[in-house]
Amino acid sequence: MLALVPLTLLLASCGSAQDTLNPQGPQAKTIASEFWWMLGGCVFALAVITGLLVLAWVRRGSMGPGREPGERAGWIVIVVFGIGVMVVGLVVLFFVSDVHIMGQTEQPAAGSTKLTVRAIGHQWYWEFDYPGTKHAVTADEMHIPVRTPVLIEAQTTDVIHTVWVPQLNRKIDTIPGQNNEIELYADKVGRYRGQCNQYCGLQHAHMSFYVFADPPAKFEAWLRKQAQPAASPTGELARAGRNVFMTGACSACHTIRGTPAHGTVGPDLTHLASRTTLAGLTIPNRKGYLGGWILDSQHIKPGNQMPDINLDGPQLQALLAYLGGLK
Amino acid sequence: MATVELPARERVERLEQMWQGKPGILGWLTTTDHKKIGLLYFWTTLVFFAAGGAEALTMRTQLAHANNNVVGPATYDELFTMHGVTMIFFFIIPMTTGAFGNYLIPLLIGARDMAFPRMNALSYWIFLTSGLFLYIGFATGNGPNGAWFGFTPLTERAFSPTRAEDFYTLALIFNGISSSLGSANFIVTMFKLRAPGMSFNRMPTFCYAFLAASFGLLFALPVLTADCIYLYLDRIVGTHFFDPAHGGSVLLWQHLFWIFGHPEVYILIVPAFGIATSIIPAMTQRKLVAYPLVAIAELLVVFIGFGVWAHHMYTTGLPTIQVVFFGAATAMVVIPSSIQVFSWCMSMVTGRARFKTPLLFIAGFIWMFVNGGLTGIMFVSIPFDQQVHDTYFVIAHFHYIIFGAAVFPIFGGMYYWFPKVTGKLYLERPGQISFWLIFVGTNLLFFPMYIVGLLGMPRQIYTYPGNMGWTAYNLAETIGGFLTAFGILVCVGNLLVSYLRGLPSGPDPWLGPTLEWATSSPPPEYNFAVIPTVTSAYPNWDPEDREEDVRKLADGVMVLEEGHEQPVVTTADGNFSEVIEMPHSSPWPPTLGLCLGLVFTFLVLEKFFVAGIFGALCLLSLVGWHAKEPQEA
Numbered sequence: 001m002l003a004l005v006p007l008t009l010l011l012a013s014c015g016s017a018q019d020t021l022n023p024q025g026p027q028a029k030t031i032a033s034e035f036w037w038m039l040g041g042c043v044f045a046l047a048v049i050t051g052l053l054v055l056a057w058v059r060r061g062s063m064g065p066g067r068e069p070g071e072r073a074g075w076i077v078i079v080v081f082g083i084g085v086m087v088v089g090l091v092v093l094f095f096v097s098d099v100h101i102m103g104q105t106e107q108p109a110a111g112s113t114k115l116t117v118r119a120i121g122h123q124w125y126w127e128f129d130y131p132g133t134k135h136a137v138t139a140d141e142m143h144i145p146v147r148t149p150v151l152i153e154a155q156t157t158d159v160i161h162t163v164w165v166p167q168l169n170r171k172i173d174t175i176p177g178q179n180n181e182i183e184l185y186a187d188k189v190g191r192y193r194g195q196c197n198q199y200c201g202l203q204h205a206h207m208s209f210y211v212f213a214d215p216p217a218k219f220e221a222w223l224r225k226q227a228q229p230a231a232s233p234t235g236e237l238a239r240a241g242r243n244v245f246m247t248g249a250c251s252a253c254h255t256i257r258g259t260p261a262h263g264t265v266g267p268d269l270t271h272l273a274s275r276t277t278l279a280g281l282t283i284p285n286r287k288g289y290l291g292g293w294i295l296d297s298q299h300i301k302p303g304n305q306m307p308d309i310n311l312d313g314p315q316l317q318a319l320l321a322y323l324g325g326l327k
Numbered sequence: 328m329a330t331v332e333l334p335a336r337e338r339v340e341r342l343e344q345m346w347q348g349k350p351g352i353l354g355w356l357t358t359t360d361h362k363k364i365g366l367l368y369f370w371t372t373l374v375f376f377a378a379g380g381a382e383a384l385t386m387r388t389q390l391a392h393a394n395n396n397v398v399g400p401a402t403y404d405e406l407f408t409m410h411g412v413t414m415i416f417f418f419i420i421p422m423t424t425g426a427f428g429n430y431l432i433p434l435l436i437g438a439r440d441m442a443f444p445r446m447n448a449l450s451y452w453i454f455l456t457s458g459l460f461l462y463i464g465f466a467t468g469n470g471p472n473g474a475w476f477g478f479t480p481l482t483e484r485a486f487s488p489t490r491a492e493d494f495y496t497l498a499l500i501f502n503g504i505s506s507s508l509g510s511a512n513f514i515v516t517m518f519k520l521r522a523p524g525m526s527f528n529r530m531p532t533f534c535y536a537f538l539a540a541s542f543g544l545l546f547a548l549p550v551l552t553a554d555c556i557y558l559y560l561d562r563i564v565g566t567h568f569f570d571p572a573h574g575g576s577v578l579l580w581q582h583l584f585w586i587f588g589h590p591e592v593y594i595l596i597v598p599a600f601g602i603a604t605s606i607i608p609a610m611t612q613r614k615l616v617a618y619p620l621v622a623i624a625e626l627l628v629v630f631i632g633f634g635v636w637a638h639h640m641y642t643t644g645l646p647t648i649q650v651v652f653f654g655a656a657t658a659m660v661v662i663p664s665s666i667q668v669f670s671w672c673m674s675m676v677t678g679r680a681r682f683k684t685p686l687l688f689i690a691g692f693i694w695m696f697v698n699g700g701l702t703g704i705m706f707v708s709i710p711f712d713q714q715v716h717d718t719y720f721v722i723a724h725f726h727y728i729i730f731g732a733a734v735f736p737i738f739g740g741m742y743y744w745f746p747k748v749t750g751k752l753y754l755e756r757p758g759q760i761s762f763w764l765i766f767v768g769t770n771l772l773f774f775p776m777y778i779v780g781l782l783g784m785p786r787q788i789y790t791y792p793g794n795m796g797w798t799a800y801n802l803a804e805t806i807g808g809f810l811t812a813f814g815i816l817v818c819v820g821n822l823l824v825s826y827l828r829g830l831p832s833g834p835d836p837w838l839g840p841t842l843e844w845a846t847s848s849p850p851p852e853y854n855f856a857v858i859p860t861v862t863s864a865y866p867n868w869d870p871e872d873r874e875e876d877v878r879k880l881a882d883g884v885m886v887l888e889e890g891h892e893q894p895v896v897t898t899a900d901g902n903f904s905e906v907i908e909m910p911h912s913s914p915w916p917p918t919l920g921l922c923l924g925l926v927f928t929f930l931v932l933e934k935f936f937v938a939g940i941f942g943a944l945c946l947l948s949l950v951g952w953h954a955k956e957p958q959e960a
Contacts, residue, residue, distance in 0.1 A: 017783075017794075017795065018782065018783025018784075018795060019781070019782050019783055019796070020714055020715065020781050020782070020783060021781055021782075027710075028714070030710070031710050031711055031714045034708060034710070034711055035705070035711055035781075038704075038705050038708065038711070041701075042701040042702065042704070042705070045697070045701055046694075046697055046698060046701060049668065049672060049693065049694065049697045050694065052672035052673070052675075052676055053672065053675070053690050053693060053694060055676050056672065056675035056676045056678075056680045056690070057680065057682060057690075059676060059680070060679070060680040060681065060682060061679055061680070061681070062679065063611075063612070063613065063677070063678055063679035067612070067613055067614045067865070067868060068613065068614050069613065069677050069678070070616075070673070070676075070677030071614075071616060071617075071677075073673070073677065074616030074617060074669075074670070074673035074674065074676075074677055075616065075617050077669055077672075077673050078616065078617050078620065078666055078669040078670055078673065081665075081669055082662075082665040082666045082668065082669035082670075083662060083665070083666060086661060086662060086665045087662065090658040090659075090661060090662075090704070090707060091658075093658070093704070093707050093708060094654060094655060094658050094707055096708075097654075097707065097708030097709060097710060097711065098650075098651050098654040098655075098707070098708065098709050099651075101708070101710045102647070102651075102709050102710050104710075105710040105713065106647060107644075123486075154644075158480070158486065159478075159480050159481040159486055160478055160480070160481065160577065162642060162717065164785075166714065166783045170642075170710055170713035170714040171642050171713055171714065171716060171717075172642055172644060172713075173642045173643045173644065175577055175578065175643055175644060176480055176571050176572075176577050177571025177572070177576075177577065178571075178577075178578075178644060180643075180644035181644075193783075195783070195785055196785070197642075197716070197717045197718065197785045198478070198642075198717060199404075199473075199474045199478070199481070199717075199786070199787040200481060201404075201481055201486065202400045202401060202404065203400060204785075204787060204788060205400065205788035205789050205790050205791065281792075302399055302400055302401075303400055303401065
């Protein structure tokens, strides 16, 4: 029991990027505050039971006559606490959470949101589509406007995954053959971490994503840019890199809009250089990491769908120059 | 009856002759003695417990640090799948029902064996071969890796092309046969083989718990079996039960799995409730407070448990009206549990509690169960459940329940019945030390999991980044895991040393209230020289009835020494109805178990013709089995 107190304090002081108790959206805030209320009730109940166990230890060896001393008192405690108090508590909990709070965390009413983002789970990365735009598609990093209700359509191309951004709202599964919806609303500009929460195979551990809540103008600019086809390579090296991409293995699995590369196994790379991370937040999107990823992704994320690519030094440098230009 | 006056001594000798099993290894192979089968279950499940524990410790070692590299993702996925499947299907269920239930239920109800002794042996042999089957898969690199809940489509052939998931589906079907046979056996035994006079309202609460678990298994397992057959067909034959592209449904798997899976959770813990309600009266020398309420509550827990399955599916996008229904049912199932918790506590408060090792484990169990139960109540809140679903918060919750509430009483029960099974006393001080090690260890292991769960750590990830604020908690959990393992070793070591060196315990060291304490320790093969007289729910606390037994033995009443015999009673009132002849040791149960094991082995290899041959051999061994039936008495 005493252990609970420091742990609770420690808990309250923590603020990791995926912390359910450091909520930044209205839904997650409601859930977090409900948790604290429930925790209070639970600490009280556990204290009562701990008290009874201690009382049994204190009174050990003392008993009235016969085999059923204090039977009446026992029945009263069972009926009053075990049934009465529990029923009242449960009924209150049920109505507060499953009628009142659930109304806020459910899928949003049709037409109540300003923007729709389709979150599509793949083994093992997230594809984010922006329906209504001309094919704005990105991976692992979703951008939304701040203080704006956004509808998330959760879908999958393979197995079940879960879209979960704990600081904003509860989670929702992506079920094959089904479209699940949830609302995301960020109170503040910032970067919120999400992670796949349903075991989905070998690299379930590396299927995280960011949600960037941007000021509306910045978001609009970002979205306009994402909807455009890829920038043409400038410079000799980058053009050679495009050649490596189109003639090598890359284009079989990746799409770069505005080029002949139309693969759908891996993420859309049209604006790869505008992202801050790679491979489900496994590594930062910097030249060295990207080069390492291309040559040896099976070491970084064992079992992922991308084979290790055999390139010589000049080919890799050219490819990196090309990809680095995909702003 | 008994017109010929034989001295009591001669009657007992005659009984010994009638009930004697074969000696040596052959005796263990062909035994139908519920006590021997119980011990076989006990040692086998202990080995599986060690395997499941080793898997857990390997995972904890991997997670001790961020970005650790003890095992890779492929191994890690196999480890958590095998850990779950092993602990649930090959440790807790066979340990509680198989070992404790088998050994104790006939003794508790004053019977000489289970209702179907050969079927009882068959349950064991099927259990053993199904466990070997699963671990052969693991050892040959085909360890199931789709998590213990095996969600489709990840477990379909498209995403799991190896034989791993075939081992999973077939092992669960195979193991389910064993549990189903055992459950039917327990139900009939408790309904028909009670000592005359033991009406339903005098049946020990231990039996109510096992009755609830048995009915639960009997209704839940067919659903799991069907689910696994569908998946097997999808994988092998190419049907589309779980394939939405061809009219199947992914969620069908989950519905069926959890229709089995949630009752299963209660099936895991209800026998532990039964163990607790046996230990508490003995260790407090007080009848259980509100016995009728507790008996009903034990049945209700499992009954309501059948109506809560979709609370495992709140995040799948089910319609609101459905999830709210399951939220309400989840709230309801709390009540029978809280009735029992307060009954246990009040029994200890008002009784003369002796805090020996068994009661320490029960007190620890109550604390752990309430801890895990309270966070379970939090899942009445659907939005909160949807927030922490599949995070370590849930892992903490159900390990408090499954380790705290199901395994603590198993340890308590091991100590409590050790004198009965071995005739020796265990060592008290090391016993108490083992309790404190396990209690502190499990709390250090599981409590931080609540916190990392709230901090957003998902379950079933083989590694995690270092900047999430999870590392320190994970390290604490790992230390707790090894501390727990050490405590378990002390416990097992204590029992082994006590078995070899312990002082003689006598028949009734605890002054226990139930009938197993009315016979010698260890009990003779026929359990009771006289079918005991029962006039209350605490028959061993009725000295007049025990004196009556001595008179009956002298008079030859209810001794039944003329054959391998057992009285049968009316189901509800427990009135004497007839005497039946019971089957004796038989070589057929292990034969049938082995043949079935080979059927499943060739099914997994997709050699259907050979599997068919062994199927025919199964039928032949059934013919052999029934060729020699006991004579009507």
